Amino acid sequence: MKIRKLIRLLHRDVGYVAFGLTIIYSISGIAVNHVNDWNPNYIIGKDTLIVSSGIDSTLTSEQIVEHLTESFSITDSIKSFFRSSPTTIDIFFDKKTLSTNLKTRIAVIETVESRTVFHESNFLHLNHPKKLWTWIADLFAVALIFLAITGIFMIKGKKGISGRGKWFILIGILIPIVFLLLYF
Numbered sequence: 001m002k003i004r005k006l007i008r009l010l011h012r013d014v015g016y017v018a019f020g021l022t023i024i025y026s027i028s029g030i031a032v033n034h035v036n037d038w039n040p041n042y043i044i045g046k047d048t049l050i051v052s053s054g055i056d057s058t059l060t061s062e063q064i065v066e067h068l069t070e071s072f073s074i075t076d077s078i079k080s081f082f083r084s085s086p087t088t089i090d091i092f093f094d095k096k097t098l099s100t101n102l103k104t105r106i107a108v109i110e111t112v113e114s115r116t117v118f119h120e121s122n123f124l125h126l127n128h129p130k131k132l133w134t135w136i137a138d139l140f141a142v143a144l145i146f147l148a149i150t151g152i153f154m155i156k157g158k159k160g161i162s163g164r165g166k167w168f169i170l171i172g173i174l175i176p177i178v179f180l181l182l183y184f
Helices: 003-033 061-071 118-125 131-151 165-183
Strands: 042-050 078-085 088-093 096-101 106-114
Touching: 003 118, 003 131, 061 078, 061 088, 061 096
Parallel strands: none
Antiparallel strands: 042 106, 078 088, 088 096, 096 106
8 A cells, every 4th residue: 555545544534533622622722712801611690689688797697698598589508608707708509609798788699600512621621530531632632743744745746745835834833933932
């Protein structure tokens, strides 16, 4: 079998296997690139509520927690609460936090919800599973190197590496070098 034919067969089959991982890493990469603009893992919602006049700082922490959860119709189970001063209390639930200032009579409820697809993609991309996933990620990286190298030999002639392909390869090499010189 000719080497070019073997390269094309291997490039095709490795490319098929790498498809799903490429999509996951690409989605996560876009999300993580914009981490300063938004939280790629969670949707965080905040609602401001007014505390009723029957709740004040003379009550015990337990009484305040009971009154606030009843007043705002919160039925979630309480994980814990923390009273940082006589007039402020934070109540922690599974996926939300209620922060209350009894002096200003303002409560802020913050909810946290996972971003479907992004959260899972980031989990894998950032290698949170460790163990076997590290080996899968390393094999994927090797597959990408293989695809990049074999890809430049796929086409012959003036459209391949000996023709205009060399200029595209040069551009692809120069882009990260330029940015390293600018930012590093």
